Amino acid sequence: MHQFYSKCCAFALVVSLLDFGCTHRVIKKVDxxxxxxxxxxxxxxxxNRGEEVRFDSPGGALRNGVISARVRGSDYMINIPDVNRLWxxxxxxxxxxxxxxxxGIAAGTLVTVVAIALLTKQSCPFVxxxxxEKYSFDAEPYGGAIAQGLERDDYSELEHLRADHGMYxxxxxxxxxxxxxxxxxxxxxxxxxADAQIVSxxxxxxxxxxxxxxxxxxxxxxxxxxLRWLTAxxxxxxxxxxxxxxxxxxxxxxxxxxxxxEGARNARLVxxxxxxxxxxxxxxxxxELRGREASAWLESLKPDSTELNALHTWIxxxxxxxxxxDVEEPDGWHTxxxxxxxxxxxxxxxxxxxxxxxxxxxxxxxxxxxxxGFWALNSFxxxxxxxxxxxxxxxxxxxxxxxxxRDVLADLVSSDNRYYAMPxxxxxxxxxxxxxxxxxxxxxxxxxxxRGWYQLHLNTGHEPDVQGLDGIFNHADGAARFAAKxxxxxxxxxx
Numbered sequence: 001m002h003q004f005y006s007k008c009c010a011f012a013l014v015v016s017l018l019d020f021g022c023t024h025r026v027i028k029k030v031d032x033x034x035x036x037x038x039x040x041x042x043x044x045x046x047x048n049r050g051e052e053v054r055f056d057s058p059g060g061a062l063r064n065g066v067i068s069a070r071v072r073g074s075d076y077m078i079n080i081p082d083v084n085r086l087w088x089x090x091x092x093x094x095x096x097x098x099x100x101x102x103x104g105i106a107a108g109t110l111v112t113v114v115a116i117a118l119l120t121k122q123s124c125p126f127v128x129x130x131x132x133e134k135y136s137f138d139a140e141p142y143g144g145a146i147a148q149g150l151e152r153d154d155y156s157e158l159e160h161l162r163a164d165h166g167m168y169x170x171x172x173x174x175x176x177x178x179x180x181x182x183x184x185x186x187x188x189x190x191x192x193x194a195d196a197q198i199v200s201x202x203x204x205x206x207x208x209x210x211x212x213x214x215x216x217x218x219x220x221x222x223x224x225x226x227l228r229w230l231t232a233x234x235x236x237x238x239x240x241x242x243x244x245x246x247x248x249x250x251x252x253x254x255x256x257x258x259x260x261x262e263g264a265r266n267a268r269l270v271x272x273x274x275x276x277x278x279x280x281x282x283x284x285x286x287x288e289l290r291g292r293e294a295s296a297w298l299e300s301l302k303p304d305s306t307e308l309n310a311l312h313t314w315i316x317x318x319x320x321x322x323x324x325x326d327v328e329e330p331d332g333w334h335t336x337x338x339x340x341x342x343x344x345x346x347x348x349x350x351x352x353x354x355x356x357x358x359x360x361x362x363x364x365x366x367x368x369x370x371x372x373g374f375w376a377l378n379s380f381x382x383x384x385x386x387x388x389x390x391x392x393x394x395x396x397x398x399x400x401x402x403x404x405x406r407d408v409l410a411d412l413v414s415s416d417n418r419y420y421a422m423p424x425x426x427x428x429x430x431x432x433x434x435x436x437x438x439x440x441x442x443x444x445x446x447x448x449x450x451r452g453w454y455q456l457h458l459n460t461g462h463e464p465d466v467q468g469l470d471g472i473f474n475h476a477d478g479a480a481r482f483a484a485k486x487x488x489x490x491x492x493x494x495x
Contacts, residue, residue: 060076321374
């Protein structure tokens with residue numbers, strides 16, 4: 001589940017955009033006659049102490065490393081070093097529609113600013129849901145699918161979507177320097193009892209979960225208590241900067257302890273997490289190290305190919321774009337599942353099914369070893385009830401037109417060889433679906449099932465960096481070491 005203030009996102013504020021080939025200034029071609037106003041506001045902060053502070057309108061101001069605002073009518077000030085995350089709202093108003101989003105900014109990527117700039121990630125389109133008044137940012141599907149061989153299905157809960165005159169409306173946009181190829185968009189509608197939470201796993205199986213149990217303990221490798229950061233889907237998000245620990249360690253180690261019924265053989269871990277913003281930046285950076293060979297390497301990532309299998313093995317070993325879930329058993333820790341990639345701007349709830357048949361006693365202990373900068377973790381809960389897959393109504397789109405009036409419905413109604421391609425950041429399309437009647441006494445949950453991939457716009461006019469690639473792909477924690485090095489360079493450039 002995600003909502004207006006708990007949707008886990010990561011944007012950044014900077015006075016000058018990062019200049020290492022992974023990010024760029026967003027430039028949109030917009031008809032000035034249609035625009036009435038654009039507004040961005042710092043609407044709140046999460047402090048390092050785990051406090052959520054929401055600002056009075058018109059929001060806060062950031063000057064000389066200090067945020068000043070009004071909170072419930074009183075003056076409020078906080079220094080940036082005391083901030084864990086800023087929350088920024090953006091509203092774009094035109095004659096045709098209003099588009100809004102709320103995003104979180106990891107303070108580790110923040111420097112003194114004079115303006116708010118949207119730094120782009122390196123993954124996937126944005127999906128906005130019509131909530132009856134405006135389009136609200138609600139999904140970013142198939143993140144990490146950087147080649148056609150990595151094309152995948154995605155299942156995103158659309159919390160903001162509301163029927164309007166019997167129709168559901170989505171806005172699909174490209175806001176990143178890449179070409180996006182969307183193969184399929186359909187809605188999955190579930191009407192279930194109000195006390196059931198409907199959650200998808202990465203394979204599109206929907207689970208009706210009740211009686212979720214939150215962790216009774218959560219610690220990092222230094223023994224710090226993380227319980228308040230990892231219990232609820234809220235504004236408290238664990239996302240450390242891409243920096244090694246004082247002893248040089250490039251990974252943390254988080255241990256979660258849950259109650260467990262005696263004899264429970266299976267569990268469903270409900271995770272709200274996303275790829276970290278810095279980790280998202282590193283996708284393009286690492287691909288560009290291949291230089292002139294980058295395109296051929298991406299093309300080689302065919303299903304069941306040696307190259308694709310090697311990539312998946314590396315990702316799993318490094319815990320960068322897939323996070324292993326280890327379970328403590330009598331003879332030690334064993335990997336029993338993994339958290340799939342997502343985000344970095346939105347963290348979806350995901351079910352990770354794990355085998356607990358070897359666990360003894362009344363406690364379930366889970367270990368995660370996230371590399372610094374690659375993960376943003378929000379909440380964990382577990383359910384041991386018998387699994388139940390709810391009934392689903394699948395709805396195909398009935399309307400899909402681009403901003404210049406082109407009909408792309410045939411590109412989106414089925415998984416085939418037709419794609420709706422968005423090569424520039426001015427591309428967007430509106431997609432409509434007929435809303436089925438609500439069922440009295442039941443709560444509706446809607447998922448977007450989409451499929452696609454995207455092509456990075458790369459700077460590859462150079463020879464491959466053989467030494468850099470060897471360090472990343474052939475040495476343990478090579479990706480985390482590379483990310484930490486790039487982060488240190490970026491931080492030094494800000495001073």
